[in-house]
Amino acid sequence: MAVFDTSFHQTMELQTYLYALPYEWYTKYKIRKYGAHGTSHKYVANRLSEILNKKDCKVIVCHIGNGGSITAIKNGKCVDTSMGFTPNAGIIMGTRCGDIDVSIIPYMIKQTGINYQDIDNVINKQSGLLGISGVSSDSRDIENGIAEGNERCLLAQQMFIQKIVDYIAKYYVLLEGVDAIAFTAGIGENSINVRKGVIDKLKVLGIKLDEEKNNIRGQEQLITTKDSSIPCYIIPTDEEVMIARDTYHLIEM
Ligand code: AMP
DSSP: OOOOTTGGGGGSOHHHHOOSSOHHHHHHHOOSOOOSOHHHHHHHHHHHHHHHTOSSOEEEEEEESSSEEEEEEETTEEEEESOOSSSSSSSOOSSOOOSOOTTHHHHHHHHHOOOHHHHHHHHHHSOHHHHHHSSOSOHHHHHHHHHTTOHHHHHHHHHHHHHHHHHHHHHHHHTTSOSEEEEEHHHHHHOHHHHHHHHHTTGGGTOOBOHHHHSOSSSOEEOBOTTOSSOEEEOOOOHHHHHHHHHHHHHHO
């Protein structure tokens, strides 16, 4: 049994998964958005549907770990996701840069003579939280750095939070409103500060954090107030269960 972490994203429409590059790059080289973390996004979206007791719902799932992606899901199907042709697109990650102006790459090749393998290494292994902080790719180290007054750790976390907010805002408009937002994976489940930073920046949408409920790690929990316009949850992901369920459904068919 093989489960592709991209398969959940196959419901995206052509206009969403295509890049504005020569069309032949798509037909000949299959250059398009594929997304990743699909198994996790599917599990969390299913769980939200159960919690809301609503089969047809619009949700945004924030899978934020060392790698991270945000997905807009309508009626159980992926509408858009932040990762792209590779996982190095979308939000800032532990060591990946996420979205950048692609013309930086040829510019830096010209400036420094760096070769494509080395630049691939920089954008995937030396960027993100590590690249900005200069300290670590691990959000626990970043939070310790902030507590010690390290300004680059603070900058890294602020940039990290902003990018997540950018995608939530974009998907809120794309879905024309959402029924719920979920945080999952290592940082989403465990970082009280990142969740607070994100939700506080969403107050313009009427979303209100319940600080007491948010003060928890690794457990399923509603973390917004009763009068919040949109409920936000921590949903610990369970990719293994999703794989087992998919396998069971295949055998049943
Ligand atoms: P993952 O790739 O899902 O295993 O997530 C790894 C990320 O989760 C790392 O950046 C960890 O620092 C982060 N993480 C795990 N536990 C905590 C915690 N208690 N507080 C903040 N971040 C955490």
